[in-house]
Amino acid sequence: MQEAFLHFVWQHQYFDKKGLATTEGLQLTVKRPGYINTDAGPDFKEGQLTIEGIDWNGSVEIHVKSSDWEQHQHQTDDAYNNVILHVVWEHNKEVKRADGTVIPVLELKNRIELTLIERYRKLINTPGLSIPCEGQFSQVNDVIKIATLDSMATERLHDKSVFIEEVLKRNKGDWEETAYQLMAKNFGLKVNAEPFQLLAESLPFKIVKKHGSKKDEIEALLFGMSGFLDDPVDDDYHQSLITTYQYLKHKYNLEQKLNKFRWKFLRLRPANFPSLRIAQFSSILTDSQSIFERFLTEDAKTLAQWLRREPSTYWQSHYNFNSTSASKIKGIGASTFDNIIINTVAPLLVAYGKQIDNQDYIDRAITLLQDLKAEKNRITRIWEYLDFKPTSALDSQGQIQLYNNYCLRKNCLRCSIGTSILQHR
Ligand code: SF4
Known part of the structure; x- marks a missing residue:
């Protein structure tokens, strides 16, 4: 079992809620799982629960085993004092917050469908394939694939604009x-x-x-x-x-x-x-x-x-x-010119648009990339092999981002294509 998979399960609430209760047998209702926290501190923020009819608002922490809480030193970290639920695969130890109070625990071991676990294993244990989901890629709806590329291209532009902000500061x-x-x-x-x-x-x-x-x-x-x-x-x-x-x-x-x-x-x-x-x-x-x-x-x-x-x-x-x-x-030549638009002009427009809070510049960057021919390189060839041909530089930039930051790192649970494969029944 991997913690990333439990995050996915909790985020989408893919577990059996029948007779839901904490390990102490207290009746539990999840009103809102909270949103993923990408900064330091608990995994999900602003969750909402009811335990034995009492409302709780706060953070949710996820671990494979409840003893991981102490391995990660959360018992001495005040940032974890507002954790209202500890979600674990296996409950093997009672743990406490830094203020000495016991944290309610939800154990998921017997609440996740085996078929979902199997689909996840199949997705990430795929040695020798061009990308982990190669075998399932064709079953994903084109609308999801295209939307994924759009968001990846935007993410790539934002990543590049962060570098520009550093140069600007210098x-x-x-x-x-x-x-x-x-x-x-x-x-x-x-x-x-x-x-x-x-x-x-x-x-x-x-x-x-x-x-x-x-x-x-x-x-x-x-x-x-x-x-x-x-x-x-x-x-x-x-x-x-x-x-x-x-x-x-x-x-x-x-x-x-x-x-x-x-x-x-x-x-x-x-x-x-x-x-x-x-x-x-x-x-x-x-x-x-x-x-x-x-x-x-x-x-x-x-x-x-x-x-x-x-x-x-x-x-x-x-x-x-x-x-x-x-x-x-x-x-x-034309390809060097395209390269300057992709790596200098468009990211500069995004960095500037972000700084003055004007979406028009970000949209202009996207339009510039949409109007350029798709790049041809080792990564775009992998996608072409999967019958997912880029139609513009915006697509090819999205493909590079997806491949480097998600496929290579097996970040399939953070990718819409991956979540779509896991949801496929
Ligand atoms: S990150 Fe997404 S596209 Fe890449 S292998 Fe995983 S599921 Fe497929």
Whole structure:
């Protein structure tokens, strides 16, 4: 028996209530099981019961055995003084609250249908399957599956917005600087995310935007602070950037934190070389007095025109300094643009909507994701194999959240698909 299963049983009241009584034989009626407490303290809050005709309002604690109460040290914790019922699988010991009073106990051992226990075992004991419910997935109603994905996608956006709130705090509430740093990190893809983030943190957006339309000065700042100008290269353009960078570095008293060895080129396609990404990022920053403001107001098409801008003339024919390309190089590709909307723009909108308590921004984030093509990756392929194909990036984000945070951890009792399988008779 697992405690998580008992939580599920109590939450949905899936037990036999005939002649319901505490282990002391006192008549018990459950008026309300309470709501799940995700913070510290008892498992369910604001439950309502009647014991021998007397009303009780308070918390409910769940354990496999009543002796677990003492194992978890609740007998010395005042937070458990308002527990009105101890729900256990097996009652093996009388336990008391910190104030010395005995807690009424409900034992569930003989009150849960064996078929429900069997269905639960079948659901989580499934080694070798793509997800625990693979064998039962097709029997779940499509409406439940779609609703689950929607709530998972929203949960994922909220999770990402929590990270943004931390970055915002570090930037003392400056949304523009935060958007700039997040976009930089996104530009580095997974492999160069960290140096890109360091670059943006060491070169504030407020300095970059002072250079307005002067693309070469912006490139000098970015390449210089990245460490790409530390050693001379036999290339006139490289030399001219060094001269500009040395002047600007001194002017702004900049502290360079990166050197060129922090950037990874290995196994990357030339189109993803960090040198080219920095050039494309410089192009976006040219003539851009705001980033966050644009994310808030511009539609996906206008954002694409901006974020997919071509790099400067030199970088249209170079992947790196002194490394030419036969074909003309353009701005970032469609999948990188989608990635920026998914990982930077939409979560920023959600974080902002939450901060100013305006649902419109959260809805806008959802619409942006609905309008993007679904991602294709290892996780979406698992769902496709189960005949559950994502139709947009909102779906694929929901699938990633569901798989990583629920399926992999066997959190099936917290998933609507799982509860639907258990309810299936
Ligand atoms: S978490 Fe939900 S979707 Fe994932 S395996 Fe469990 S029941 Fe299935």
